[in-house]
Amino acid sequence: MTKLSFFLGCIAPNRYPGIEASTQKTLNKLGVELDDLEGASCCPAPGVFRSFDKTTWLAMASRNITLSEELGDDILTICNGCFGSLTDANHMLKEDPELKDDVNTILSQIGREFKGTQDVRHIVEYLYQDIGADRIKEAVTNPLDLKVAVHYGCHLVKPSKERHLGSVENPTFFDELVEATGATSVDYEDKMACCGAGGGARTAVVDTTLKLVDKKLDNMEAAEVDCVVDACPFCHLQLDVGQTEIKKKFEKEHGMPVLHYSQLLGLAFGFTPEELGIDMNFTNTSKLIEKVRGGAK
Amino acid sequence: MSDSIKTSDFDQAFRDEVFEEPGADKIALCFNCTGCSSGCPMTEQESEFNIRKFLRMANLGMKEQLLNSPYIWYCTTCYKCQERCPQGVQNVDALLKIRTIAVENGIMLVPHKKVGQLVVKFGHAVPINDDTKEKRKKLGLDEVPPTVHRFEEGLDEVKKLIKIAGFDEMVAEEEGGK
Ligand code: SF4
Ligand code: SF4
Numbered sequence: 272m273t274k275l276s277f278f279l280g281c282i283a284p285n286r287y288p289g290i291e292a293s294t295q296k297t298l299n300k301l302g303v304e305l306d307d308l309e310g311a312s313c314c315p316a317p318g319v320f321r322s323f324d325k326t327t328w329l330a331m332a333s334r335n336i337t338l339s340e341e342l343g344d345d346i347l348t349i350c351n352g353c354f355g356s357l358t359d360a361n362h363m364l365k366e367d368p369e370l371k372d373d374v375n376t377i378l379s380q381i382g383r384e385f386k387g388t389q390d391v392r393h394i395v396e397y398l399y400q401d402i403g404a405d406r407i408k409e410a411v412t413n414p415l416d417l418k419v420a421v422h423y424g425c426h427l428v429k430p431s432k433e434r435h436l437g438s439v440e441n442p443t444f445f446d447e448l449v450e451a452t453g454a455t456s457v458d459y460e461d462k463m464a465c466c467g468a469g470g471g472a473r474t475a476v477v478d479t480t481l482k483l484v485d486k487k488l489d490n491m492e493a494a495e496v497d498c499v500v501d502a503c504p505f506c507h508l509q510l511d512v513g514q515t516e517i518k519k520k521f522e523k524e525h526g527m528p529v530l531h532y533s534q535l536l537g538l539a540f541g542f543t544p545e546e547l548g549i550d551m552n553f554t555n556t557s558k559l560i561e562k563v564r565g566g567a568k
Numbered sequence: 569m570s571d572s573i574k575t576s577d578f579d580q581a582f583r584d585e586v587f588e589e590p591g592a593d594k595i596a597l598c599f600n601c602t603g604c605s606s607g608c609p610m611t612e613q614e615s616e617f618n619i620r621k622f623l624r625m626a627n628l629g630m631k632e633q634l635l636n637s638p639y640i641w642y643c644t645t646c647y648k649c650q651e652r653c654p655q656g657v658q659n660v661d662a663l664l665k666i667r668t669i670a671v672e673n674g675i676m677l678v679p680h681k682k683v684g685q686l687v688v689k690f691g692h693a694v695p696i697n698d699d700t701k702e703k704r705k706k707l708g709l710d711e712v713p714p715t716v717h718r719f720e721e722g723l724d725e726v727k728k729l730i731k732i733a734g735f736d737e738m739v740a741e742e743e744g745g746k
Contacts, residue, residue, distance in 0.1 A: 279713055279714075279715055281692045281693050281694040281695075282694050284696070284700075284704075284713035284715060284717075285692060285694050285695060285696040285697070285700055285713070285717075286694060286700055288700060288703050288704045288707055288709055288713075289703070289707060291707075291709060291713070292707040292708070292709055307714040308714070308715075309714050309718075309719050309722070310714075310715065310716055310718075310719035310721060310722020310723075310725070311714075311715050311716065311722070312687075312691035312692065312715065312716045312722065312723075312726045313687050313691060313692045313693045313694075315687060315693065316683075316693045317645070318644075318645050319680055319683055319684070319693070320684075320687070321664065322664040322665075322667035322668050322671070323667075323668070323671050323676070323680070323684065323735075323738065323739075324668075324671065324733060324734075324735055324738060325668070326733040326735075327729070327730060327733040327735040330729040330732070330733055331726060331729060331730075334725060334726065334729060377729065377732055377733070378729075380728060380729075380732060381725040381728050381729060383725075425644070425645070425646040425647055425648075426645075426647075429646070429647035429648075429650075429651055430647050430650060430651070430660070431651060439647075439651050440651075463648075464609055465609050465644050465646035465648070467609070467610075467644055468644065469644040469645050469646065470643050470644040470645035470646075471641060471680055471683075472610070472641070472642055472643065472644045474677075474679045474680055474683055475641045475642070475677050475679055475680060476641070476642055479610070479613055479614050479642065480644070482613040483609050483610070483613060483644070545706075546707070548703065548707055551703050551706075
């Protein structure tokens with residue numbers, strides 16, 4: 272059985288635990304064992320911390336990586352932000368011996384050392400490259416009759432100099448994984464557009480970032496999808512909580528159900544919406560849940 | 569920022585500092601094609617935010633205007649501009665470098681400081697709350713996740729690292745509660 276150490280980050284375990292539960296359930300079903308990364312912290316969030324102070328960012332990120340080095344597992348992230356932060360830190364330290372020495376001087380004060388033995392993976396990229404859409408299709412017991420708007424999020428594919436996942440303007444790998452569940456990935460205008468949350472922008476100027484996500488939701492609605500499927504709890508929050516904020520501030524109702532890929536996959540594997548926490552969103556998801564129940568065999 | 573530009577505003581050392589970031593120096597090759605700013609989702613919503621203009625200001629060494637602009641914090645780091653620039657300008661990396669210099673000069677937005685304080689205290693930018701604890705229980709997960717929230721030794725390590733880097737002081741509340 273393949274083993275990975277499960278890096279939770281902040282938003283999934285502390286706001287959307289359904290994503291955490293769904294990841295465990297679905298990966299176990301695919302023969303992947305997830306070890307807890309005990310005592311892991313914030314990745315830390317790249318947009319804010321990386322530009323504030325590189326030393327703090329690198330020290331905290333490398334400490335998280337040393338936890339997985341101890342277990343001898345590669346790290347599994349379920350968030351584009353964690354993926355970006357930990358991948359970038361891991362690369363930088365692996366490639367720059369001087370920087371690695373500097374960071375290890377700091378880490379030695381807490382009895383740790385960055386060795387550079389493990390890789391950082393993102394659930395979508397891992398499923399696509401190591402498991403494959405075909406194997407997922409074979410494992411599906413409850414093919415989904417859903418129209419889905421796929422939201423890649425920016426940091427899954429960009430900056431491409433550090434990601435190497437192919438086209439950044441027209442990628443297809445995430446769509447293939449969504450379609451492996453039986454669902455249809457529906458194209459919509461400006462599909463690769465940003466949700467607005469990253470770079471510390473949501474924290475700094477939430478109302479302006481809501482205009483970005485509002486437009487994104489309009490475009491999804493125009494494509495008449497049943498739900499949006501994302502790869503990142505922070506996009507997830509911006510898309511889901513964002514709808515409650517848009518309602519309050521712009522008096523506009525969207526009612527778009529938001530799922531993380533692990534939750535969509537969980538439905539296709541026959542888990543109930545409640546087991547996957549799909550009913551725990553801040554925007555009502557009951558219509559989608561009804562539709563999934565109605566279609567279940 | 570419609571005031572006229574004065575050459576006395578130009579700070580060569582600031583430009584050099586921004587250019588330390590790999591690919592930021594390519595700003596000098598910018599031929600103003602507007603590929604970066606015209607596709608920017610933030611500019612579409614807030615025209616005062618303009619990555620092309622900001623980087624040209626950096627190239628001129630307009631330190632004070634840039635560091636004191638509230639708009640340098642609007643970028644979502646979606647990297648669309650950087651992927652598109654035909655001249656290979658690392659636009660986002662350059663803007664993040666400008667932010668770093670702002671922070672070094674004691675300029676940080678209050679909401680960002682608050683997030684920093686959460687990390688200093690809890691090791692998480694988004695700490696757990698009671699509502700989520702309930703949800704975790706319902707899902708059959710442990711009420712408190714196996715992160716620094718559960719492992720105090722882990723949190724102590726993170727706090728030590730933050731102290732060594734001086735990050736706690738960087739985000740500390742100023743006297744007078746600014
Ligand atoms: S895309 Fe590059 S060359 Fe074109 S205006 Fe922007 S920075 Fe200049
Ligand atoms: S990275 Fe920032 S400046 Fe570039 S397109 Fe995205 S929001 Fe605009």
